Amino acid sequence: MKKSKNQNSKGTDVLFVIPPKVRYADQLKRIAMPIGVLSIASYIRQAGISSAILDAAAEGWDREIETGVLSSIDGKELLQYGLSDEQIIARIREYDPKIIGVSTAASSQIEPTLATTALIKQSFPDVKVVIGGNHVSHEYGEILKNESIDFVVRSEGERSFLELSQAILQERIDQQSLSSITGIAYMDDGRVVSTVPRQFISDLDALPFPAYDLIGHIDYGGNRFHGGIAKNEKIAEFFTTRGCPMTCDFCGARAMHGNRWRKNSEEYIESHLNHLINLGYREIVVEDDNFFVDKKRALRIMKLFKEKGLVWTEIGGVSISQLVKGKKVDTAFIDHIADSGGYRMYLALETPNLQIMTAAKKQQYFIEPSLAGDVVNYLNQRGISVFGGFMIGFESESISDVVRTAEYAKWLRTRGMDYAILFNVTPVPGTQLGTRNKEKLCGIMADFSFERRNFDTDQISSRDLNSLWPILMSYVNGEGFDVWQKEGRWA
Ligand code: B12
Numbered sequence: 001m002k003k004s005k006n007q008n009s010k011g012t013d014v015l016f017v018i019p020p021k022v023r024y025a026d027q028l029k030r031i032a033m034p035i036g037v038l039s040i041a042s043y044i045r046q047a048g049i050s051s052a053i054l055d056a057a058a059e060g061w062d063r064e065i066e067t068g069v070l071s072s073i074d075g076k077e078l079l080q081y082g083l084s085d086e087q088i089i090a091r092i093r094e095y096d097p098k099i100i101g102v103s104t105a106a107s108s109q110i111e112p113t114l115a116t117t118a119l120i121k122q123s124f125p126d127v128k129v130v131i132g133g134n135h136v137s138h139e140y141g142e143i144l145k146n147e148s149i150d151f152v153v154r155s156e157g158e159r160s161f162l163e164l165s166q167a168i169l170q171e172r173i174d175q176q177s178l179s180s181i182t183g184i185a186y187m188d189d190g191r192v193v194s195t196v197p198r199q200f201i202s203d204l205d206a207l208p209f210p211a212y213d214l215i216g217h218i219d220y221g222g223n224r225f226h227g228g229i230a231k232n233e234k235i236a237e238f239f240t241t242r243g244c245p246m247t248c249d250f251c252g253a254r255a256m257h258g259n260r261w262r263k264n265s266e267e268y269i270e271s272h273l274n275h276l277i278n279l280g281y282r283e284i285v286v287e288d289d290n291f292f293v294d295k296k297r298a299l300r301i302m303k304l305f306k307e308k309g310l311v312w313t314e315i316g317g318v319s320i321s322q323l324v325k326g327k328k329v330d331t332a333f334i335d336h337i338a339d340s341g342g343y344r345m346y347l348a349l350e351t352p353n354l355q356i357m358t359a360a361k362k363q364q365y366f367i368e369p370s371l372a373g374d375v376v377n378y379l380n381q382r383g384i385s386v387f388g389g390f391m392i393g394f395e396s397e398s399i400s401d402v403v404r405t406a407e408y409a410k411w412l413r414t415r416g417m418d419y420a421i422l423f424n425v426t427p428v429p430g431t432q433l434g435t436r437n438k439e440k441l442c443g444i445m446a447d448f449s450f451e452r453r454n455f456d457t458d459q460i461s462s463r464d465l466n467s468l469w470p471i472l473m474s475y476v477n478g479e480g481f482d483v484w485q486k487e488g489r490w491a
């Protein structure tokens, strides 16, 4: 690990902590540049508040331990990767912050996250602990039962966190000041107080570029990249939009960032790319939830990638229907992807079953399997590696429907797909699917990972689907999955 100029900056106002992560042994080890936190850090810096970042998962990547924690579904044991408690405490002591902001992206990671907040509060009782991110934004009532957490920031964090940290730093944490900060939750006299939700930022260009300098010492690329092996060790996650106009009823991203497709201008994007190039990045990962909603805009952005000599992958997930024109493969569009340095696409295919796509409110993005095969084949011909995302275990599905989806994925592999991931349908907090199935949840929080099943339907039990998952992944991906299973990384 390279030493950063931001390390050891004693007396920082805010230290952001990304906690260690958990996984089951047959799951991929995943980390990524924490863009949400980098964006907040940059936003508060403009207002004179200093911060640093401790990414305990990335910095402790090589340290993995057995936890002894077993899932109640099938007794499978959890592993944890990241810095040790002692290392985390020692690092926090070096920074000596007044506020610690803990970030949690996924529900599956909430247990190590809460263990980290408890550790922090025990060792630094006077430091205010603020938590933000996906799971806690929806489940703040439950989360605030943990005495180690002083505040939850709900949903988009930049403006709420700035106002909250100003209140904390200026010692104005009385009811009156707090109640005027929208988008936060806290306990008052044993009662959960949740202020009015914060409006989404409509002009994304008003945000400064994420504070990449704070994690310049960490490489998120190469074979640590969560979306397949990256060409470079140094890669930057990159968003040109927030939110998604679609209404898929299982989607946690939409639940978090809203239904309006908010976008950066192309001038902003060009300056953002120049900024990354100046920092030494040559590879970017487009993480937008729905990058190709406006294909003409996407073409102009791809032109920028090409002009600047970048290579790029798309991993936020694009709909395969966006790569067709009428009933044919949109070869011209795919040619542009290839010519602009795009070398891998993550296609959200979900299922070959139109009824199921319709029930999930995603039917507009359905295309016939044979046409999907032609798209995959053309991407492959143009040298673009294809990862496919599929969803198994929808509420109305039987085991044979699940097997049919796996067969579809396997067939697409014969047409040139490099890897197919079978994601379990998961009732994520904040989604319609999540609300409908709350009573049916089982297992532990780590089972919220999409590579595990955590709710029973009339036709499929979690236990059965969890036993079947590695068999189907192996059937579809062959040796590629063996490496994933044995080493927690891409082959
Ligand atoms: C990149 C990414 C990852 C990265 C990590 C991201 C990170 N931040 O650390 C990696 C690859 C590790 C990852 C993994 C997983 N992910 Co993911 N991921 C994403 C993705 C595509 C983008 C995240 C992002 O950067 N967004 C952009 C920034 C600007 O938004 P943000 O992160 O939400 O941050 C804002 C607020 O949340 C808040 N905030 C965030 N942190 C903090 C901290 C503080 C102190 C404060 C005040 C505020 C705050 O303010 C930020 C700025 O506005 C999201 C989808 C999405 N669009 O968000 C899914 C998403 C978060 N992932 C999801 C899931 C399910 C997973 C996995 C379980 C998938 C799997 N099967 O493995 C795993 C978890 C396992 C693991 N090891 O982490 C779900 C989470 C749903 C849920 N409740 O569980 C999402 C929403 C995708 C979806 N469509 O459902 N993921």
Ligand code: SF4
Residues within 6 Å of the ligand: 244, 245, 246, 247, 248, 251, 252, 253, 254, 289, 290, 317, 348, 362
């Ligand atoms: S699944 Fe994709 S298309 Fe559907 S709402 Fe989520 S981001 Fe949008």
